[in-house]
Amino acid sequence: MSLRAVSVAALLSFGALSGSVFAQDNPMVGGAAMFADKNIVENAVNSADHTTLVAAVQAAGLVETLSGPGPFTVLAPTNEAFAALPAGTVENLLKPENKDMLTKILTCHVIAAKALSTDIVGMVEADGGEHVADTVGGCKLTLKAADGKVTITDENGTVANVTIADVIQSNGVIHVIDAVLTPKM
Numbered sequence: 001m002s003l004r005a006v007s008v009a010a011l012l013s014f015g016a017l018s019g020s021v022f023a024q025d026n027p028m029v030g031g032a033a034m035f036a037d038k039n040i041v042e043n044a045v046n047s048a049d050h051t052t053l054v055a056a057v058q059a060a061g062l063v064e065t066l067s068g069p070g071p072f073t074v075l076a077p078t079n080e081a082f083a084a085l086p087a088g089t090v091e092n093l094l095k096p097e098n099k100d101m102l103t104k105i106l107t108c109h110v111i112a113a114k115a116l117s118t119d120i121v122g123m124v125e126a127d128g129g130e131h132v133a134d135t136v137g138g139c140k141l142t143l144k145a146a147d148g149k150v151t152i153t154d155e156n157g158t159v160a161n162v163t164i165a166d167v168i169q170s171n172g173v174i175h176v177i178d179a180v181l182t183p184k185m
Contacts, residue, residue, distance in 0.1 A: 026166075026168055027164050027165075029049065029050070029174070030047030030050055030078075032046035032047050034046075034169075034174075036169065039066070039067045039070075039170050039171045040169045041054075041057065043167070043169060044057070044076065049078045049176070050079065052079045053078075053079075055094065056090075056094065056102060059093075059094045060099060061099070062106060062107070067171070071113055071172040071173075072172035073110070073111040073115040073173050074172065074173070074175070075109040075110075075141075075152060075177045075181065076109070076175065077177050077178070077179060078176060078177075081177065082180055084179070085180055104137050105137070105182055105183065106137070107135060107136040107138075108137040108138075108181050108183050109137075111134070111135055111136070111141075114173050115133075115173065116166050116173055117150060117165040117166050121145040124144060124150075131143045139155060139183050139184070140155055141155075149161060150175070152177065152181065154181040155183065156185060158179050158181060160177035160180075160181055161177065162175045162177055163178050164176035
């Protein structure tokens with residue numbers, strides 16, 4: 001075998017390995033591998049735990065935005081989080097006439113920066129125990145970190161726990177949360 005053939009074979013092997021490394025470095029979400037070389041939307045559609053979020057992102061017309069270059073930190077509520085809202089809330093928000101409110105709620109889950117959990121903990125510590133983050137939707141979220149856990153409190157007092165942190169995306173990072181955050185009403 002020629003030196004060139006060995007080099008090509010080595011590159012192909014590295015390419016195959018690096019594709020699997022991207023998934024191995026990321027936690028599984030909703031039973032699916034998450035790939036660091038895919039964007040937020042490409043990964044989210046594969047999570048069985050985020051079908052409601054994906055439907056909401058589609059209904060709000062945010063697919064193109066969240067597929068864009070970012071960087072974004074997305075606080076991604078699970079289907080369970082949406083199901084915990086009062087009966088009929090999700091169905092009502094998905095109606096075309098409620099697109100503006102849906103968009104506002106969803107963009108209150110997006111920070112226009114890539115903030116890994118270590119970054120969040122650092123900001124919280126630097127600010128004396130809590131850090132206020134502004135979202136794309138104009139909401140202010142209070143971030144706290146204690147005992148290895150990160151919590152996010154919205155302007156209405158709803159507290160969401162980060163249940164899966166640091167799901168790396170090509171255009172940012174996703175942190176899975178267990179509650180839906182809402183703008184001040």
